[in-house]
Amino acid sequence: QVQxxxxxxxxxxxxxxxxxxxxxxxxxFSGYAMGWFRQAPGKEREFVAGISWSGGTTxxxxxxxxxxxxxxxxxxxxxxxxxxxxxxxxxxxxYCAASELRSIVTMKDKYTYWGQGTQVTxxx
Numbered sequence: 801q802v803q804x805x806x807x808x809x810x811x812x813x814x815x816x817x818x819x820x821x822x823x824x825x826x827x828x829f830s831g832y833a834m835g836w837f838r839q840a841p842g843k844e845r846e847f848v849a850g851i852s853w854s855g856g857t858t859x860x861x862x863x864x865x866x867x868x869x870x871x872x873x874x875x876x877x878x879x880x881x882x883x884x885x886x887x888x889x890x891x892x893x894x895y896c897a898a899s900e901l902r903s904i905v906t907m908k909d910k911y912t913y914w915g916q917g918t919q920v921t922x923x924x
Contacts, residue, residue, distance in 0.1 A: 802826040802913050804896050809918030812886055816922070820881040822896030822915055833899045834872060834879045837908060838892035838920075845895070849881060850904035859904045864890075886922045893917040 808820040820836070831853050839845040849870040850859045858870050869882045879896060897911035905911070 804898060804913055804915035806894065806896050806915045806918040809894060809920045811921045811923065814886060814888055814922055814924050816886050817882070817884045818886065818920060820883065820894055820896075820918060820920075822879040822881075824877040824879075824898065824913075829877055829898050830874045831902060833901050833904050834870075835897045835899065835904070835906075835911060836870060836879075836881045837895045837897060837911075838890075839895070839917075840892040843892075845908055847906040847908070848894070850906065851879065852904055853902040857904060859906070861906075883920070886920075888922045888924045891920060891922050893919050 803825045805823050812818055833852050835850040836848040837845050838848050848861050851870045851872050855872045867885045872879045895917045896915040898913040899905055899911045
């Protein structure tokens, strides 16, 4: 059974940092593009960052560009999201997702597999 499990969320003060991890099991995702999404209460789930199957290409939402960095360890079937200079508006549940496409996509309906989410709360 395919499974994505996020970890690393928590409560942090504005300006702080967190590192999210997404561990994949059940199959290798080395040929898949991976993405991070987030969903705040009462809002739509939105794209945050994506990485191509090789890790050679990354893409970010404007709201996090320059503050967040996505990376992947293909050998460990794990994807990371380093979040720096966090703001209260970054508060949301963060989801890891895998797309069967090799290139980065920002649309959530292009992602086949999803994790259960991890809560990130940034206090001012």
